[in-house]
Amino acid sequence: MTTGALLTGNTAVLKPASATPLSSYFFADIIKNKIPSGAINFVTGDGGIVGRTIIESSNVDGIAFTGSQKVGMDSFKKFTETTAKPFIAEMGGKNPVIVTKNANLEKASEGVMRAAFGFGGQKCSACSRVYVQKDVAEEFLKKLVEKSKSLKIDMPWYADTFLGPVINDESVSKFENAVNLARKDGKIILGGEKIKEYEHGYFVQPTIVTNLPKDHKLITEELFLPFLCIDTFDDFDEAIKLANKSEYGLTAGIFSEDKKQLEEFFEKIQAGTVYANRESSATTAALVQSQPFVGWKGSGITGKGAGGEYYLQQFLRSQTQTLCD
Incomplete structure (x- = not known):
């Protein structure tokens, strides 16, 4: 700017x-x-x-x-x-990813993990909610949890670190509040704890939550944390509606090998910067010199x-x- x-x-x-x-x-x-x-x-x-x-x-x-x-x-x-x-x-944004039964689940789980937890979720383009088709939800979640468990958490100046600290104690308090809500209203399948082994820095675990009501504040409000909400859907029209049910419209992603679904996604999704089958990061990393970065709606x-x-x-x-x- x-x-x-x-x-x-x-x-x-x-x-x-x-x-x-x-x-x-x-x-x-x-x-x-x-x-x-x-x-x-x-x-x-x-x-x-x-x-x-x-x-x-x-x-x-x-x-x-x-x-x-x-x-x-x-x-x-x-x-x-x-x-x-x-x-x-x-x-900012509350950026969704749709994972259909036609997706390559290896790509999808990798792309979602990187988009959700890269930079500790502290980027406006981070993936913070995923809608996965019920047919493949169990297998997708298994792969996503396995990949997220293996992330190297350490000081950011080490080359092999994937997840460093969040910015300050205010972010830790926000994380703790989100975790308390998730425990009360949903199910935490990974993470949910502060990491206390470091003398300096504010470290928290990458966290994945399921079983929240569809209009829950953790699904609608931007957190700027390594915190990911997962929901399921039956048919593709429902997935598009759920993804668009947000005041934000910054980035969005989809994983599907069905060309018609990809065309429909690009036609109907209400976001300014959108991706299909991006394994390196499902909702992030537009190259500004070649890919204009833009937000719709409240973004x-x-x-x-x-x-x-x-x-x-x-x-x-x-x-x-x-x-x-």
Whole structure:
């Protein structure tokens, strides 16, 4: 987003999330001497103070926001309260995967595991709910649990680590609350515990839950954790309806060897970035330079994806000039 603003000739204030400032700092430090002085301005601080100051400033012509839906929508309303100004937002997801009886279950279990637990589920494109056809549910779950049990959990700087810590103690509290709900209203088939063997870092187990009511908050609310909910379906139409039954529409995936099902999925799924039979990660890892990344519904405001042909135009404004003799 910052790059889009700079490429189109704007000056930019880059304000990272309070808990994760370093990558943004290094980005700003790398490019600051390659662009005009003052073109990029890096500031840190609490969102309630620094973020609010930016949103309420009359000197800010537009905002590009990445974060939760609540903060995004509240910011959008405040920023456009007195006048219409551009507000580009990417606001998370509750991303589904459909696994049909026609799926290659080895591919499906691998793709779901990687999408759900890569980066500890701390990415907006993470798979957090799976709808698997009843005919193959038992076999799929067996493969998924086996793969998830074998994940290497350790410090993130080790090359063979797959799952590192969650970001902070707030995330651990959210994990514990989710686990308590899952135990009360569903069935935990893997995980559900904190890992206490590390002196530093907030480690939790990758967790898989079944038997939740279809409209349960663990199925509808974004958690940003290594936490996966599994449900079953009878027919394909039901699967599409369940996948679309969300206020979000960021990413989605399907595993099926039936071409007609794949065509129907692409036609009917309500998400901006969608995948079929992606073993390396069922709902994640769009290459922005070749695959525009975009969210529908409550996952985004403009519907114009990063890396797409319309994205940079959002950082520009047009002017019609007429010169008469």
